[in-house]
Amino acid sequence: xxxxxxHDRDVAVSVGAEAVEAALGAxxxxxxxxxxxxxxxxxxxxxxxxxxxxxxxxxxxTIVFLFLLSFVGAPxxxxxxxxxxxxxxxxxxxxxxxxxxxxxxFANQPYVGAVAPPGHPFxxxxxxLGSDGAQGRDEFLRLLYGGQASLEVAIGAxxxxxxxxxxxxxxxxxxxxxxxxxxxxxxxxxxxxPVVLFIIALAAVAGPQxxxxxxGFLGKGVFTIIVALSVFSWFYxxxxxxxxxxxxxxxxxVEAARMVGASDARIIRSHLVPHLVAPMIVLxxxxxxxxxxxxxxxxxxxxxxxxxxxSWGTLLAQAPAYYLEVPWLMLWPGxxxxxxxxxxxxxxxGLRDAFDPRSAR
Amino acid sequence: xxxxxWYTAPLSLIAVSVLAALLAVTASAQSSASNASGxxxxxxxxxxxxxTDPALAYGVLSWQIEYETCLxxxxxxxxxxxxxxxxxxxxxxxxxxxxxxxKTYTFTIKKGLKFSDGATVSPADFVWxxxxxxNPAMQSPVIPFITDVVGVNDVVNKKAKAVTGVKADGQxxxxxxxxxxxxxxxxxxxxxxxxxxxxxxxxxxxxxxxxPGAGPYYIASRTPGKQLVxxxxxxxxxxxxxxxxxxxxxxxxxxxxxxxxVTNGTYAADxxxxxxxxxxxxxxxxxxxxxxxxxxxxxxxxDYLALNTANKAFGSLAARKAANYAVDRPxxxxxxxxxxxxxxxxxxxxxxxxxYWGQKIYATKGADPAKAKQLNPNCGHVNxxxxxxxxxxxxxxxxxxNLTQAGCDVTVKQFGGYAIYTAAGxxxxxxxxxxxxxxxDYPDPIDFFGILLDGxxxxxxxxxxxxxxxxAELNKKIDQANAITGEGRLKAFGKLDIxxxxxxxxxxxxxxxxxxxxxxxNVAGYVFQPAKAAMDLGxxxxx
Numbered sequence: 001x002x003x004x005x006x007h008d009r010d011v012a013v014s015v016g017a018e019a020v021e022a023a024l025g026a027x028x029x030x031x032x033x034x035x036x037x038x039x040x041x042x043x044x045x046x047x048x049x050x051x052x053x054x055x056x057x058x059x060x061x062t063i064v065f066l067f068l069l070s071f072v073g074a075p076x077x078x079x080x081x082x083x084x085x086x087x088x089x090x091x092x093x094x095x096x097x098x099x100x101x102x103x104x105x106f107a108n109q110p111y112v113g114a115v116a117p118p119g120h121p122f123x124x125x126x127x128x129l130g131s132d133g134a135q136g137r138d139e140f141l142r143l144l145y146g147g148q149a150s151l152e153v154a155i156g157a158x159x160x161x162x163x164x165x166x167x168x169x170x171x172x173x174x175x176x177x178x179x180x181x182x183x184x185x186x187x188x189x190x191x192x193x194p195v196v197l198f199i200i201a202l203a204a205v206a207g208p209q210x211x212x213x214x215x216g217f218l219g220k221g222v223f224t225i226i227v228a229l230s231v232f233s234w235f236y237x238x239x240x241x242x243x244x245x246x247x248x249x250x251x252x253x254v255e256a257a258r259m260v261g262a263s264d265a266r267i268i269r270s271h272l273v274p275h276l277v278a279p280m281i282v283l284x285x286x287x288x289x290x291x292x293x294x295x296x297x298x299x300x301x302x303x304x305x306x307x308x309x310x311s312w313g314t315l316l317a318q319a320p321a322y323y324l325e326v327p328w329l330m331l332w333p334g335x336x337x338x339x340x341x342x343x344x345x346x347x348x349x350g351l352r353d354a355f356d357p358r359s360a361r
Numbered sequence: 362x363x364x365x366x367w368y369t370a371p372l373s374l375i376a377v378s379v380l381a382a383l384l385a386v387t388a389s390a391q392s393s394a395s396n397a398s399g400x401x402x403x404x405x406x407x408x409x410x411x412x413t414d415p416a417l418a419y420g421v422l423s424w425q426i427e428y429e430t431c432l433x434x435x436x437x438x439x440x441x442x443x444x445x446x447x448x449x450x451x452x453x454x455x456x457x458x459x460x461x462x463x464k465t466y467t468f469t470i471k472k473g474l475k476f477s478d479g480a481t482v483s484p485a486d487f488v489w490x491x492x493x494x495x496n497p498a499m500q501s502p503v504i505p506f507i508t509d510v511v512g513v514n515d516v517v518n519k520k521a522k523a524v525t526g527v528k529a530d531g532q533x534x535x536x537x538x539x540x541x542x543x544x545x546x547x548x549x550x551x552x553x554x555x556x557x558x559x560x561x562x563x564x565x566x567x568x569x570x571x572x573p574g575a576g577p578y579y580i581a582s583r584t585p586g587k588q589l590v591x592x593x594x595x596x597x598x599x600x601x602x603x604x605x606x607x608x609x610x611x612x613x614x615x616x617x618x619x620x621x622x623v624t625n626g627t628y629a630a631d632x633x634x635x636x637x638x639x640x641x642x643x644x645x646x647x648x649x650x651x652x653x654x655x656x657x658x659x660x661x662x663x664d665y666l667a668l669n670t671a672n673k674a675f676g677s678l679a680a681r682k683a684a685n686y687a688v689d690r691p692x693x694x695x696x697x698x699x700x701x702x703x704x705x706x707x708x709x710x711x712x713x714x715x716x717y718w719g720q721k722i723y724a725t726k727g728a729d730p731a732k733a734k735q736l737n738p739n740c741g742h743v744n745x746x747x748x749x750x751x752x753x754x755x756x757x758x759x760x761x762x763n764l765t766q767a768g769c770d771v772t773v774k775q776f777g778g779y780a781i782y783t784a785a786g787x788x789x790x791x792x793x794x795x796x797x798x799x800x801x802d803y804p805d806p807i808d809f810f811g812i813l814l815d816g817x818x819x820x821x822x823x824x825x826x827x828x829x830x831x832x833a834e835l836n837k838k839i840d841q842a843n844a845i846t847g848e849g850r851l852k853a854f855g856k857l858d859i860x861x862x863x864x865x866x867x868x869x870x871x872x873x874x875x876x877x878x879x880x881x882x883n884v885a886g887y888v889f890q891p892a893k894a895a896m897d898l899g900x901x902x903x904x
Binding site for chain 1: 749
């Protein structure tokens with residue numbers, strides 16, 4: 001045992017093994033003849049740093065909760081409440097075309113003023129958050145199902161943009177020269193493109209055609225927004241990847257791979273891309289938050305998810321019509337967007353600090 | 362000194378009194394001047410006029426503007442109720458002399474009438490209005506109304522350059538018809554026939570934005586999509602009201618914002634009526650109905666879903682009847698808010714149905730999807746066209762849900778403004794069912810049946826027959842009903858309405874709408890002009 005190890009053992013005994021493990025970035029395991037130092041892996045260190053960030057953990061838990069609520073909870077609540085998110089109820093709208101308020105119970109009558117046959121009262125319907133507007137749909141269920149569309153857009157657009165970004169950035173950074181020049185100019189073109197105007201034009205020209213593409217599981221209009229957002233948001237990951245690859249391609253391990261005859265594609269795939277995972281994970285969490293906001297914004301402008309598919313954006317878009325009489329209609333989807341965006345940003349911050357502790361200083 | 366003071370004090374008192382009286386009179390004069398000559402600001406939520414050119418204007422808001430700027434041969438007075446529906450001479454000195462078995466109308470035009478640029482109004486200006494309307498380059502929507510005027514068809518078909526059936530003879534203006542038309546005088550109240558100054562109104566297919574007016578006001582300026590300004594015609598000597606000197610219309614405003622700005626007095630009103638359905642109940646509670654600021658009046662109007670009989674989805678009578686059972690009329694109407702209208706399943710509004718209004722041919726209390734499915738078990742894909750306002754989207758959502766419940770697969774396409782009518786009015790348009798509404802051009806049922814359901818009027822473009830129904834039996838019955846005059850006329854059309862709805866079902870009639878107007882706190886003089894189906898802008902003034 002070296003003097004240093006002896007010192008570490010003494011410290012471990014006095015201040016606790018956890019702290020030393022953290023300080024050394026190593027596991028102190030008991031052996032027959034005392035402590036054995038096993039070096040910690042990269043991901044183990046990241047996880048250790050990350051789990052110390054309670055705020056980021058909270059963000060992660062919130063995201064898991066939102067996913068569970070939207071994708072698992074929504075159908076369960078629909079079953080419990082006995083109706084779907086798109087069902088219209090005459091009794092859920094007042095004669096003044098106003099939606100019912102939160103915690104409303106009403107009779108499911110076929111038309112206003114209908115009299116139930118003796119002994120067969122109309123089924124009672126319960127809307128926990130009231131109705132969504134003059135169509136008389138359940139705001140609570142639409143909020144839950146809306147989470148599906150909003151998160152599908154956010155995650156889908158993020159995945160596509162990151163994949164495109166990694167491909168474009170890797171090619172530009174690895175090959176350099178003319179290829180870099182071309183890819184970089186395309187990147188700048190995309191960066192400078194007026195995205196919102198383009199999406200509004202796209203929705204006007206090909207909206208119905210694109211909206212009908214659901215791939216069997218997406219809501220109407222979700223695919224359109226995923227395509228539109230991802231096509232115009234890959235430039236940021238591409239620039240980050242390019243910068244990383246420009247540095248990595250000069251490293252010895254890349255040189256070694258070349259010497260043993262590895263192809264360019266293999267070098268990029270097997271040696272460079274793994275080094276990009278950390279920044280891409282951090283970027284992904286931030287992009288997801290931005291995409292949730294973008295979906296809400298585009299749907300608010302009427303070029304997003306198509307009714308009756310609910311999304312937080314479409315719920316927000318409908319709410320202003322009632323803002324004087326039923327202002328809380330803006331509150332529910334607004335809170336959902338706020339909480340989701342905040343959770344993803346906090347998670348992203350925590351991951352960034354965990355992957356690169358220097359950035360926290 | 363003392364001697365002089367005894368009369369100085371009373372003199373001073375008199376002088377002060379005279380001064381005070383003068384000030385009071387001046388203040389009063391200023392007050393009444395502001396009443397009679399202020400500027401009224403209007404916010405037109407989500408809408409602009411289609412045209413300001415009287416040969417082309419064909420929207421409710423456009424006709425409100427034209428009503429203020431046009432000098433008609435005969436017109437409806439600026440009064441509400443029954444009095445507002447009584448025709449009276451306007452540019453004509455008296456009602457026309459009808460001769461030649463009802464085929465010749467002779468008007469004597471008043472002397473001394475002037476356009477806003479000072480030019481004198483003459484019978485030739487009415488002749489030019491007809492020639493301009495009929496000119497094929499103008500593509501005026503008036504043509505279906507005047508095919509019975511001698512020579513119109515020749516001009517439309519480019520066989521002649523002038524309408525031979527209209528002529529000026531001194532102060533007389535004469536119209537010759539190919540056959541008697543009992544509705545001609547009512548038709549002449551439409552802005553298409555108002556006096557237009559030939560030198561200032563060339564043939565222009567795009568329509569003129571500004572032109573001299575011979576009515577109480579003239580169009581001083583127009584920036585399409587943004588603003589329109591009316592100013593008092595300085596040469597107008599008639600008895601129609603013009604209680605504000607200027608009217609400024611800001612177009613395409615936001616509906617909620619406009620509502621708030623009317624509430625706080627920034628705008629006098631939205632000339633299109635209250636555009637925030639959810640506010641109606643609160644306004645009625647706060648101000649009462651037809652008392653001070655919130656006004657509700659029935660329109661001679663029908664909101665309906667046109668079923669495109671030329672396309673497969675609703676090509677069969679069974680499918681069209683199924684749609685009539687599928688749609689939840691109360692829900693669609695309820696979206697209009699408190700006092701939005703009354704539901705119906707027939708074509709004609711109550712005032713034109715000759716006692717046949719209110720027959721519940723289809724389910725008017727709610728949807729009956731089971732019956733719809735029974736009638737049309739294989740509905741298939743349906744293209745639903747509608748507007749893009751908040752209200753339109755709500756109504757589209759309800760109808761889409763109703764049709765889906767009845768087994769249809771519905772795709773919704775939304776349009777802004779008048780674009781839907783341009784698209785749907787083109788023969789072969791790819792819609793199966795579309796939201797539409799028809800407000801009377803003039804109070805006669807032929808304005809519904811002749812324009813909207815007579816298949817002989819279907820052309821390549823600009824069609825109003827949005828059901829594209831061309832049924833020989835219906836066309837024959839329209840002719841038969843149209844030949845009847847007097848009290849039997851409305852009854853004949855009422856019967857035809859029931860027959861058409863039952864045997865052809867070209868529409869899913871939803872409701873007969875009410876116009877709800879909301880005016881600012883500093884505005885008075887509200888009058889609902891029933892024949893024009895809108896608030897009378899000329900009677901409004903600032904308090």
